Amino acid sequence: MKNWVIILLLFLFSFGYAQQNKELTLDSLKLELAKFLVKKKQLKNLELYTEKKQGLNFRGIHNFSTVEKLENGIYTFSNFSSHRLVFFLIVEDNTFHILDVFSIDDLKVSVDKTLEFCLKQKYCTEIISDYITRLFRAHYTENMTWKRNDSGCKFERKRTKSVFNLMKLKIKLANYFLNQKVIENINTDYLYESIFVEDLYSMYYGVDEEKEIDCGIYSFLYLHDDDYSENVYYVIVNEDWIEFIAIDSKQEISKSIQMIIDFSVNHKYCYLKTTQIIDKLLKMRETNSYLKNAAFKLP
Structure with a gap:
């Protein structure tokens, strides 16, 4: 009797393991997506898909063509109606992860997972930026009603002023350089004249030295640094405090993008x-483009 119990337990364990490693096929994936749309009330019932093969629009996000074979990459799916939510999907090595972008919290999680996947796949900057922009566009357009539409892209909003003028900001930046050991002390002649600050939001207009500067994301550098063109730093200027952001590692760029999203929403x-600001950060992190000689296949 004891031996039969052991055999039964081994059988159940083997069955569970096999289920977890079941091959992901195009048909099995579409069925899961249809179930998800039913759960999100985007599809009336599952029979609409299983019996009539209707209600599911599933395409590659890059080529936007009908999917005939699953490849590692990012896809988009929705129902076929004109008033529908848009979702995205990461397929990677027999697994999939749905990217929901309806709420701002959903968007932040989806951007983070997209960035993680793209960096792992060694996608070029242009592709990463394009994918992230698509997530934002879906959140602010397709997934919002016309009453909540993001009109700020059509009509310039008045920017919020901070308590800092340019000199006050440079004093804080000088202390940052001191802590980072870029400079040895803050009493150097012409120190503040050697700190260059640029607004990533409106980089062509410069920063007024006399007036209180706008809240925003700024780049800055120390002109006496031998490699100043390579050593660009970034700071978020809020109403009365600043936050430094970094882009050197995967963890830093991910955290920085989350901070930029929070700032942009506020x-x-x-x-x-x-997305233009995020694009600039991504391009500063990786200046080489592999778009013309891509070594990867995109769905």
């Missing part, structure tokens, strides 16, 4: 301006 940036 200051009512439109999604185009937000």
